[in-house]
Amino acid sequence: MPTRYAIIGTGMMGQEHIRNIALLPDVAITAIADPDEGMRAAGTTVAGQHGFADLRAFSDFRELLSAGLADAIVVASPNDTHFAVMDALMATRLPVLLEKPSATDASGATTLALRAESRDAPVWVAMExxxxxxxxxxxxxxxxxxxxxxxxxxxxxxxxxxxxxxxxxxxxxxxxxxxxxxxxxxxxxxxxxxxxxxxxxxxxxxxxxxxxxxxxxxxxxxxxxxxxxxxxxxxxxxxxxxxxxxxxxxxxxxxxxxxxxxxxxxxxxxxxxxxxxxxxxxxxxxxxxxxxxxxxxxxxxxxxxxxxxxxxDHHGGTFYQHERFLRLVREGGTPEVTxxxxxxxxxxxxxxxxxxxxxxxxxx
Ligand SMILES: NC(=O)c1ccc[n+]([C@@H]2O[C@H](COP(=O)([O-])OP(=O)(O)OC[C@H]3O[C@@H](n4cnc5c(N)ncnc54)[C@H](O)[C@@H]3O)[C@@H](O)[C@H]2O)c1
The missing domain is CATH 3.30.360.10 (Dihydrodipicolinate Reductase; domain 2)
Structure with a gap:
């Protein structure tokens, strides 16, 4: 059974994540969410070109989460959405790779860090x-x-x-x-x-x-x-x-x-x-x-x-980070970037x- 990913936000960086996940062994991208119709279509196309034609596309990330299609989530929506997206994700048991910066201000970022301490599943901040x-x-x-x-x-x-x-x-x-x-x-x-x-x-x-x-x-x-x-x-x-x-x-x-x-x-x-x-x-x-x-x-x-x-665009950093995140998803452990x-x-x-x-x- 492949490890199933969902991507929240399929703009420039979300599409880079799709291309890099496609280089990993035994994985699938099963869902994406983006409120922008053009970027949702672009994300669907890029995923299709990389062997993931069979995915569901949502305009609201909450619907994606309710659909229960993924084993791991990648968050690549704009910085000022990270707090609200993570607020919803905290209640799930899914491992998360959250694009930097974790929030737009120190108090939001610290609040998320404190909340993660009592969460079962890991959150890894993407620092390519x-x-x-x-x-x-x-x-x-x-x-x-x-x-x-x-x-x-x-x-x-x-x-x-x-x-x-x-x-x-x-x-x-x-x-x-x-x-x-x-x-x-x-x-x-x-x-x-x-x-x-x-x-x-x-x-x-x-x-x-x-x-x-x-x-x-x-x-x-x-x-x-x-x-x-x-x-x-x-x-x-x-x-x-x-x-x-x-x-x-x-x-x-x-x-x-x-x-x-x-x-x-x-x-x-x-x-x-x-x-x-x-x-x-x-x-x-x-x-x-x-x-x-x-x-x-x-x-x-x-x-x-x-x-x-x-x-x-990151001289290989996105791929090598994904290799290690996938190991965390499959084998458990502590994120390298908390x-x-x-x-x-x-x-x-x-x-x-x-x-x-x-x-x-x-x-x-
Ligand atoms: N680590 C890196 O080197 C690196 C590089 C580029 C971007 N990033 C980060 O990735 C994130 C996205 O940046 P980008 O360059 O792809 O921006 P972008 O504008 O190209 O893409 C963001 C996408 O998120 C969508 N979006 C907006 N609100 C959303 C929501 N509530 N739920 C789901 N999707 C939503 C937008 O419609 C857009 O398609 C940012 O946090 C950015 O800082 C990181």
């Missing part, structure tokens, strides 16, 4: 960047001692502007949580993962300087940041910096993650989605290990299966938004 092969390798190298004692983390993301979404939900901080929550929760999560410590203090500077300035959505102008620097102190003495620029899609690499310690530096460099690069060419990512002692950096290309790369992790990432993002807005250092 942890599972990109070059980033996963960087974490392994740091754990294996390549940096010595790690002290500094730097994450640079220089990428394309926010894409157009159904209802323009990602153009407004009230609906997305703001850029620091919506996009950067990934990087705050990675910092916590690498540091193995909790953030204590944060300062950020940022603005909306270039993107979406001439857009008008029903009389409202987008209010989301398109560039920022964020500096974070961790309880164990480590420090981290994020450099985000969303008008830099000409850069060869989209993410550059580095960790430096008393014995060396490890860096992962990751290209952006091939579909936005001339010719649609896939580019390899790299890991660079630079010990202080021998001053001879080792560069290694990280090759990711082409089928996996083609299934999404609602508690999700809440900490939202809290850091909300603190960065506040630091930028008020020009203050925020204690966490």
């Amino acid at each position: 960047y942890r599972y990109m092969p070059p980033v996963a390798r960087l974490v392994e190298e740091v754990r294996a001692g390549a940096t010595g004692r790690p002290k500094m983390i730097s994450i640079v993301e220089h990428r394309f502007p926010f894409l157009t979404k159904v209802g323009h939900w990602n153009r407004f901080s009230a609906r997305s949580g703001g850029t620091m929550v919506e996009k950067c929760c990934h990087f705050f999560d990675l910092m916590r993962l690498i540091a193995q410590s909790e953030p204590v203090r944060l300062y950020a500077s940022g603005a909306q300087d270039v993107n979406h300035l001439d857009e008008d959505h029903g009389g409202q102008r987008p209010d989301i940041l398109d560039n920022a620097f964020v500096i974070i102190d961790f309880a164990n003495g480590m420090r981290a910096a994020l450099d985000l620029c969303m008008f830099a899609e000409g850069a060869y690499f989209q993410e550059q993650v580095s960790v430096t310690g008393d014995a060396g530096k490890v860096e992962a460099v990751v290209p952006g989605p091939a579909r936005f690069w001339p010719g649609g060419a896939e580019r390899v990512s790299e890991i660079i290990v630079s010990p202080r002692a021998d001053k001879a950096p080792r560069r290694e290309a990280i090759h990711v299966d082409e089928r996996v790369l083609r299934a999404g 609602l508690h992790d999700g809440a900490r990432a939202v809290e850091m993002g909300a603190a960065a938004e506040r630091s930028i807005r008020d020009g203050v250092i925020v204690s966490l």
